[in-house]
Amino acid sequence: MFRRAVCPGSFDPIHNGHLDIIERASRLYDQVHVAVLVNPSKKGMFSVDERVAMIEEITAGYGNVKVESHQGLLVDYCRDRDIPAIVKGLRAVSDFDYELQMAQMNYGLTGVETLFVPTNPTYSFQSSSLIKEVAVLGGDVSHLVPDLVLRRLTERIAERRAQPTNP
């Protein structure tokens, strides 16, 4: 049996905590799909295509990771690709309520299972939004993101600073 799972998220941008979960999932499953979910109501720091390209480059060495974007329900992504399992990292108890709700909703919609992987404590405080906030304010996030992401973050912040501000 060929076992597939998906690691879904916004990944704006991917950080070391995400990567830890993807890497661990890639050891448990024959193929891991990383699904970058499009949220039309949120303007990210990176476009969805930029996020996909970064994740593809960073995970290329794993050999069994496929990166795609998807607009719509995660359960539809899973059904269209015959993926029976969603793998999510749980950082802390505060993640649990919402993750449980989503897992139960997704199971109720199509029967797709959600498996929770405890985040490595080294990464338990990491979130893309905090990392962006710290980076924009000049803090050092080099230990929190892959080198490629650090370079892209630095470039994007510099581009934004160079843009004329609206009156």
Ligand code: PNS
């Ligand atoms: O990285 P995030 O933003 O915490 O990931 C949340 C995400 C994208 C996995 C979740 O919002 C999601 O699954 N969105 C897709 C739309 C969907 O299926 N919504 C119903 C969830 S029960």
